[in-house]
Every structure is written in C-alpha cells, then in structure tokens.
Amino acid sequence: MTQLRENIFVEANMWLCMRERGKLVPGSIRDGHNAFTVTGKNWLSKLVAWSTVGPTDIPFTNRRVRWIGVGSGSQLEAPTVSSLVTPVLATATDYLRPIQMSEYPTSTSVRFTREFGTSEITIAQVPVMITEAGLYADVQPANGGGSEDSSYDPINLPSATILDPTKGTNALIAYKAFDGLSKTVDFTLELRWELRFG
Amino acid sequence: MREGCNVRMLLRERGKVVPGSLREGHNVFTTFGRRWLNGLISWRYLDLINTIPGPDTPYAGHIYRVRWAAVGSGTQPEIKSALRLVTPLVANVSPSTTYWRTPSLWSFPLNTSVRFNFSFPEADYSGSVKIQEAGLALGQAPALGGAGASIAISSGGMTIVTGLTGLLAPMEEDYLRIVDGAHPGYYRINRVFPPATPDLTATTVEIESALWLSTETGRSWSVSGNTVFGLPGLPLISYKTFEPFVKTPDFALEVQWDLKF
Numbered sequence: 001m002t003q004l005r006e007n008i009f010v011e012a013n014m015w016l017c018m019r020e021r022g023k024l025v026p027g028s029i030r031d032g033h034n035a036f037t038v039t040g041k042n043w044l045s046k047l048v049a050w051s052t053v054g055p056t057d058i059p060f061t062n063r064r065v066r067w068i069g070v071g072s073g074s075q076l077e078a079p080t081v082s083s084l085v086t087p088v089l090a091t092a093t094d095y096l097r098p099i100q101m102s103e104y105p106t107s108t109s110v111r112f113t114r115e116f117g118t119s120e121i122t123i124a125q126v127p128v129m130i131t132e133a134g135l136y137a138d139v140q141p142a143n144g145g146g147s148e149d150s151s152y153d154p155i156n157l158p159s160a161t162i163l164d165p166t167k168g169t170n171a172l173i174a175y176k177a178f179d180g181l182s183k184t185v186d187f188t189l190e191l192r193w194e195l196r197f198g
Numbered sequence: 199m200r201e202g203c204n205v206r207m208l209l210r211e212r213g214k215v216v217p218g219s220l221r222e223g224h225n226v227f228t229t230f231g232r233r234w235l236n237g238l239i240s241w242r243y244l245d246l247i248n249t250i251p252g253p254d255t256p257y258a259g260h261i262y263r264v265r266w267a268a269v270g271s272g273t274q275p276e277i278k279s280a281l282r283l284v285t286p287l288v289a290n291v292s293p294s295t296t297y298w299r300t301p302s303l304w305s306f307p308l309n310t311s312v313r314f315n316f317s318f319p320e321a322d323y324s325g326s327v328k329i330q331e332a333g334l335a336l337g338q339a340p341a342l343g344g345a346g347a348s349i350a351i352s353s354g355g356m357t358i359v360t361g362l363t364g365l366l367a368p369m370e371e372d373y374l375r376i377v378d379g380a381h382p383g384y385y386r387i388n389r390v391f392p393p394a395t396p397d398l399t400a401t402t403v404e405i406e407s408a409l410w411l412s413t414e415t416g417r418s419w420s421v422s423g424n425t426v427f428g429l430p431g432l433p434l435i436s437y438k439t440f441e442p443f444v445k446t447p448d449f450a451l452e453v454q455w456d457l458k459f
Contacts, residue, residue: 041310
C-alpha cells in the first residue's frame with residue numbers, strides 16, 4: 001500500500017519568472033523539483049515535538065518558513081546543501097527577503113511567494129545573473145524562539161538557528177539551481193515555492 | 199526499532215518483554231496531519247523587521263505539537279483519511295477519564311527524525327483488553343491557552359439529510375489564505391467521484407448536481423481546557439492498526455513512535 005511509508009516526504013517545487021511592468025518576460029520561467037535539505041528535515045523533526053511537556057509546554061523551535069534568498073552560483077541539488085554558493089544582496093544590506101504571501105493550493109500543500117522589486121537584487125543598477133535560490137525558516141528575534149532557537153553568537157553559539165538576513169551563509173531548508181536569468185532594473189522577479197507533504 | 203518501521207509496541211511483565219507481544223510496522227500519516235504541517239511551517243503574519251509592529255504570528259491552532267497517544271480495540275484501513283481511533287480505550291478513570299497519555303520520553307535517533315515513547319503502566323486499562331490500533335495526536339499545555347484555536351478537519355461526520363444517505367458525498371475542501379490577513383479567506387470546494395460511484399446499476403445515468411449546506415460535526419478541533427485527554431475523538435496525525443494482543447493488569451504497554459522526514 002503506497003500510503004504506508006517509512007518517511008513523511010516533503011516534496012519541494014519552485015517556480016519563478018520575471019515580469020516587466022507586470023507582463024511576463026518571455027523565456028524567463030524556471031520551474032522544477034528541488035532539494036529539501038537535511039537542515040530542513042532536521043528543522044521539521046524539531047518543529048513537530050514539544051521540548052517540555054507539562055503545565056507549560058515549551059517547543060524546541062518556533063521557526064517557520066520566513067525568507068527567500070537568491071544567488072549567482074550553482075551546486076548539485078542534494079539534501080546536503082547547506083547554503084547558497086554565491087549569495088546575492090537583495091537590498092543594500094540584506095541577502096534574505098521575507099515571504100510576502102503564503103497560500104494553500106491544496107489542503108496538504110503550502111505555497112510561499114516573494115516578488116523582488118525592480119530595485120531589489122539590482123541594487124548597483126547593473127544586470128545581475130541569478131542561478132540559484134533558497135528557502136529559509138526563521139523567527140523574528142524579538143519574538144523569542146523555542147528552547148533550541150538561538151541568536152547568532154560567534155563565541156558561545158556559533159551555530160545560530162535564528163538567522164541574520166545580512167549574512168549570505170544562512171542555512172537553507174530548500175534549494176534550487178536553474179538556468180541563469182539576467183535580472184535588470186526593468187524587471188521584477190517573482191518566486192513561488194511550494195512544499196507538499198506526501 | 200527495526201529499520202524501516204515507524205511504530206513499535208510491546209508488553210512488559212515486571213520489565214521483561216512478554217513473548218509474542220511485539221508489533222512493528224509502518225503507520226499512515228493522515229491527511230489531518232499533513233494539513234497541520236502545512237500551517238505549522240507557515241507564519242500567518244510576519245513582523246517585517248519592525249516595519250509592522252508586533253511579533254511574527256503563527257496560524258491559530260497550528261501551534262500544537264505532538265503531545266498524545268492512545269490505543270483502541272477497533273480497526274480500520276490504514277489510509278490517509280483515517281481521522282480517529284475506531285474504538286478508543288479508556289486508560290484510566292481516576293482522577294478523571296483519560297484516553298490519552300503524554301510521551302514519557304522523546305529523542306532524535308537521526309538528525310531527521312523524532313521518536314516519541316509512551317508508557318501505559320500496568321494500572322492502565324481495567325481488566326483484560328484487546329488492543330488493535332493506536333494513534334498519535336496533537337495538543338499543548340492548557341496553560342498556554344488555545345481555546346478557540348482550531349485546525350480544520352477535512353472529513354468529519356457530515357450530517358446527511360434523512361432519506362438521501364448514500365447520494366450525498368462530503369466535499370473535499372481546499373482553501374486559500376492570504377498571509378497579511380487583510381483579505382477574507384475564500385474556499386474552493388470540490389468533490390471527485392471515483393469511477394465506482396455513484397453505485398448505480400444502470401448503464402447510463404443522468405447526472406444532476408447540487409450543493410448542499412449542512413452542519414458537519416467535528417468540523418474543527420481545538421484544545422480548550424484541561425480535559426483534552428478525556429476526549430475519545432481527538433483527530434489523529436498518525437494511525438496504526440495491527441494484529442491484536444491482550445493487555446492485562448500484569449502488563450505494561452510501551453509504544454514507540456517515529457516520525458521521519
């Protein structure tokens with residue numbers, strides 16, 4: 001029986017395109033399966049469980065899907081991918097941008113969308129080649145996280161789980177490499193990421 | 199736990215395994231569980247680095263985590279639509295009726311999996327009871343609130359208009375929600391009839407369709423108060439049925455449940 005499986009499969013699919021004044025730029029669609037990483041699986045295994053069960057339950061982590069980032073490098077789409085090869089600044093200071101919309105195309109899948117504006121990524125006003133993208137789980141640091149959520153502290157907690165969007169080395173939960181797209185200041189970049197639980 | 203298994207349960211008598219009581223195997227991760235995961239991994243509102251006051255906010259009802267397990271004496275196919283135990287067993291009636299136990303231990307045997315251990319002591323279940331099914335459910339401490347927060351259940355017991363039983367089929371519901379909360383959610387409702395339905399003997403059938411509004415019992419589920427463990431019908435995220443065994447007051451029951459990603 002196919003429904004009885006050892007693992008809960010997380011199928012990740014990414015779709016992106018560029019638009020010029022709202023119209024699709026011909027040849028700019030990229031889509032396909034992508035890798036849900038070991039980091040993502042580790043995050044899910046912590047997310048579903050309470051760290052402490054009692055009068056006041058405490059979770060291991062409160063991180064949820066929060067950011068999307070893009071880059072100009074490329075690597076094999078494998079579960080072992082840990083970060084973008086060559087992250088690209090989306091704004092003057094940040095590599096990661098928050099998702100703008102989450103929707104539920106079916107009851108067992110969720111789609112996250114981010115549209116990078118004309119001035120994002122191309123902050124130097126010159127075309128930027130985009131060849132990879134990543135999805136990230138995080139919590140607003142001011143929120144406080146679960147028992148294992150920690151802010152970046154290079155001395156005491158070098159493996160921070162709460163991300164710093166100003167750094168390009170954040171650990172991603174899903175990764176996609178694709179044929180290069182040249183983003184210019186005329187184009188917006190729309191990126192949709194869908195996770196399905198099979 | 200044997201490689202490839204998700205659920206393992208056995209009886210112990212004074213610490214020793216009761217011969218023939220070991221049950222191992224896969225389980226089914228239900229549609230309800232998938233729906234819960236959808237919301238669990240998503241933020242409802244984002245605090246866009248302090249441009250919008252207030253913290254990130256998760257979906258109400260999707261803050262629950264795995265918290266309960268129960269066993270039953272019934273059985274049903276291990277399919278995604280399995281929602282509740284068929285015949286849940288009362289573990290204890292003192293100080294209050296209890297169906298569900300919290301995990302006694304949980305661990306991470308792999309980097310990508312979590313294991314919950316549940317212990318049902320000798321005193322649980324009065325007399326000799328046949329155990330043939332088990333389920334995993336969600337919850338949170340009552341102190342954290344949660345009253346009113348709910349997760350929609352896709353298939354509950356729909357109230358069928360008398361006389362039309364068998365002709366009406368519950369809708370399969372998809373829904374779309376917008377993250378900023380400014381827009382009302384809208385629902386897309388559909389129903390796919392498999393080839394064998396309607397169960398009619400005529401070779402050709404005239405089809406007409408209608409949308410019926412109805413009250414659906416168990417339409418959503420929420421944690422409210424201290425009595426969750428006393429509710430027999432908690433929706434399951436994971437279900438397992440197996441060859442039955444009998445638990446007597448001499449035996450303790452151990453249940454080990456893995457969720458692997």
